[in-house]
Amino acid sequence: MAGKVxxxxxxxxxCETCRIVxxxxxxxxxxxxxHIDPHACIRCGKCLANCPGEAIEAAEEDGPAKxxxxxxx
Amino acid sequence: MIELKTKRGKVCxxxxxxxxxxxxxxxxxxxxxxGSAAGIAAARMGCKTLILERESAMGGLATLGLxxxxxxxxxxxxxxxxxxxxxxxxxxxxxxxxxxHKLVLDRMAAEAGxxxxxxxxxxxxxxxxxxxxxxxxxxxxxxxxxxxxxxxxASGDADAxxxxxxxxxxxxxxxxxxxxxxxxxxxxxxxxxxxxxSDLNRNDPKWIRLIAQVAGEEWAHIAAIDNHLNWMTHLPGxxxxxxxxxxxxxxxxxRRCRPLDNRDLTRMYIEGREQADAMWRFIKAKVPGFENCWxxxxxxxxxxxxxxxxxxxxVLTGWDIACRKYHDDVITISKHGYDxxxxxxxxxxxxxxxxxxxxxxxxxxxxxxxxxxxxxxGGKDVLCDYQGRTGKEMNFTxxxxxxxxxxxxxxxxxxxxxxxxxxxxxxxxxxxxxxxILACTNMGQAAGxxxxxxxxxxxxxxxxxxxxxxxxxxxxxxxxGQTTRVIPGLEDLCCGKx
Numbered sequence: 001m002a003g004k005v006x007x008x009x010x011x012x013x014x015c016e017t018c019r020i021v022x023x024x025x026x027x028x029x030x031x032x033x034x035h036i037d038p039h040a041c042i043r044c045g046k047c048l049a050n051c052p053g054e055a056i057e058a059a060e061e062d063g064p065a066k067x068x069x070x071x072x073x
Numbered sequence: 074m075i076e077l078k079t080k081r082g083k084v085c086x087x088x089x090x091x092x093x094x095x096x097x098x099x100x101x102x103x104x105x106x107x108g109s110a111a112g113i114a115a116a117r118m119g120c121k122t123l124i125l126e127r128e129s130a131m132g133g134l135a136t137l138g139l140x141x142x143x144x145x146x147x148x149x150x151x152x153x154x155x156x157x158x159x160x161x162x163x164x165x166x167x168x169x170x171x172x173x174h175k176l177v178l179d180r181m182a183a184e185a186g187x188x189x190x191x192x193x194x195x196x197x198x199x200x201x202x203x204x205x206x207x208x209x210x211x212x213x214x215x216x217x218x219x220x221x222x223x224x225x226x227a228s229g230d231a232d233a234x235x236x237x238x239x240x241x242x243x244x245x246x247x248x249x250x251x252x253x254x255x256x257x258x259x260x261x262x263x264x265x266x267x268x269x270x271s272d273l274n275r276n277d278p279k280w281i282r283l284i285a286q287v288a289g290e291e292w293a294h295i296a297a298i299d300n301h302l303n304w305m306t307h308l309p310g311x312x313x314x315x316x317x318x319x320x321x322x323x324x325x326x327x328r329r330c331r332p333l334d335n336r337d338l339t340r341m342y343i344e345g346r347e348q349a350d351a352m353w354r355f356i357k358a359k360v361p362g363f364e365n366c367w368x369x370x371x372x373x374x375x376x377x378x379x380x381x382x383x384x385x386x387x388v389l390t391g392w393d394i395a396c397r398k399y400h401d402d403v404i405t406i407s408k409h410g411y412d413x414x415x416x417x418x419x420x421x422x423x424x425x426x427x428x429x430x431x432x433x434x435x436x437x438x439x440x441x442x443x444x445x446x447x448x449x450x451g452g453k454d455v456l457c458d459y460q461g462r463t464g465k466e467m468n469f470t471x472x473x474x475x476x477x478x479x480x481x482x483x484x485x486x487x488x489x490x491x492x493x494x495x496x497x498x499x500x501x502x503x504x505x506x507x508x509x510i511l512a513c514t515n516m517g518q519a520a521g522x523x524x525x526x527x528x529x530x531x532x533x534x535x536x537x538x539x540x541x542x543x544x545x546x547x548x549x550x551x552x553x554g555q556t557t558r559v560i561p562g563l564e565d566l567c568c569g570k571x
Contacts, residue, residue, distance in 0.1 A: 010275035013304070014441040016408050017167055019473055020146055025557075029440040031465055052142055052167040052306065053278060054269060 004043055004058040006036045011055040018047035018056060091209060091218040097123045099524045100208060100221035102195045105133020106510050107494030107517030108227030109178045110150040114521030114549070116187035120528060123219065124187060125210060127194040128374065131178040133229065135510050136171040137374035139257035139321050142306050143169055145407055145511035146474070148552035150518045154181065165309035173310065195228065198236035204488035205237045223524040223534065224490050227517055230333060231381035231496035239484040240384040243333065245501045250416040252505060253326035255376040256345025259369040260353055265307055265318035268362030281446065283359065295355045298348050299326050300419040301446045319369065323376070325349055328417050332377040346371050378414060378495065378508060385498025386535060387480035391425040394438040394506050395459040400478035401561050402539035404546060405515035406554045408474045410438025413505045420447030425502045429461040438506060439469045474554055477507055479542060482520050483535050491534050493520035519546055
């Protein structure tokens with residue numbers, strides 16, 4: 001899906017709210033931080049709207065998304 | 074008035090008769106997020122319901138404690154109040170407005186037909202033949218009895234359950250210290266946009282490096298309070314993005330806490346206000362965007378994370394969280410892993426010690442456990458999942474959440490009594506994960522619904538059919554994880570694969 005991609009822009013504290021609110025299970029968290037699968041993501045904006053750290057951004061980007069990393073402390 | 078008469082150094086209080094202030098189907102002790110949800114749920118099912126709240130408003134820590142960060146699964150009544158807050162510009166990025174939240178809960182209770190009494194403290198329980206049948210309260214109106222066919226103890230401290238004679242545990246095994254308690258505070262005059270755009274927020278959002286850097290300087294007393302920022306929320310609906318924003322912070326901590334001791338509670342309020350005073354000056358000096366800030370207030374309610382944990386029909390364990398144990402009688406789900414605010418030292422412990430294949434390992438409940446700020450010997454690298462896997466091998470599938478079972482709300486000994494909120498039946502690490510604002514709300518809704526169902530079916534709460542309860546909860550909009558897995562007996566409502 002071209003257009004906006006949702007990604008972590010910094011400020012993430014691994015609270016996992018994004019994973020809770022994602023209706024399609026596109027958010028995963030591992031040792032490297034939070035990942036939003038650009039292929040599964042439906043751009044509904046729930047993660048962005050609910051992120052307490054405002055750590056998710058919707059960026060204009062065509063083509064393959066960059067790797068999205070949460071912020072390790 | 075009582076006549077002074079002492080016996081062995083104690084003052085004798087003569088026996089007396091108490092006026093019965095009312096008789097209810099369901100009495101809910103405590104009007105925090107758990108109690109308000111319990112009361113609203115029971116009243117909606119047609120029960121004559123009363124919430125007894127010792128403070129001046131409902132919402133507990135979410136309102137009076139300034140914990141305006143409703144995290145965990147929103148569904149049912151929790152989602153309703155989030156939506157109601159949104160409608161009055163009182164919710165933004167999971168930051169809630171404590172003042173608007175009070176009003177929303179008042180209105181929701183009134184609409185449900187649920188009665189509320191403020192400034193009313195439960196001081197004893199009335200028990201007959203092993204079943205609770207009311208409580209004794211004290212208020213401006215004096216000492217009175219209130220009778221109830223079912224009681225939901227959502228007091229946080231499990232006061233009514235303890236008075237009724239249930240067994241309970243307090244604090245961590247060994248010394249009984251609870252998690253650190255926090256007095257939250259608010260600051261105004263903050264340029265929130267400047268803070269959000271700062272390198273500090275981007276690269277060190279929990280201020281771990283910032284606090285470590287200043288630990289040896291004049292701000293050493295700050296590093297002794299905690300080694301990181303727990304959370305900071307914007308106050309939604311206030312003048313926003315104008316350099317005059319208001320924020321709420323959780324960073325102050327009192328350690329070695331005995332929150333059931335009046336003197337220690339008093340110590341923590343005084344200490345918390347001193348910490349907030351020191352902390353806002355530090356933040357003003359060191360944090361970008363806070364150059365022109367001021368302290369607005371501290372919470373009127375101390376953030377006590379745990380005290381009594383009732384011994385229930387089931388004790389939710391830390392290991393249940395580690396391995397995501399399914400429970401056929403699930404009444405709510407939570408994703409929050411262990412989060413033990415250091416009982417006697419700075420930092421948060423997000424792991425448990427467990428034996429795997431005969432070896433001592435340090436297990437985290439999910440990847441957020443890597444976010445600890447107090448690590449076991451060997452540091453972050455030794456943290457593992459429940460199968461002992463470390464680093465990139467860690468795997469927390471299949472479920473991203475764990476179940477809280479109905480049995481954890483049922484005290485083992487006393488009938489007609491349910492508990493909800495942070496006093497659920499759980500061990501120390503499991504309770505540390507299942508105490509967030511919305512987890513408590515969800516437990517409250519489940520307990521209130523179960524109380525009403527037990528009356529409708531004319532059975533004791535422990536005899537309520539969990540399947541019938543679960544169907545009620547799902548119909549009321551609650552998330553039991555039914556969309557991602559199959560709950561036995563509810564196959565028709567589940568669309569996940571087992």
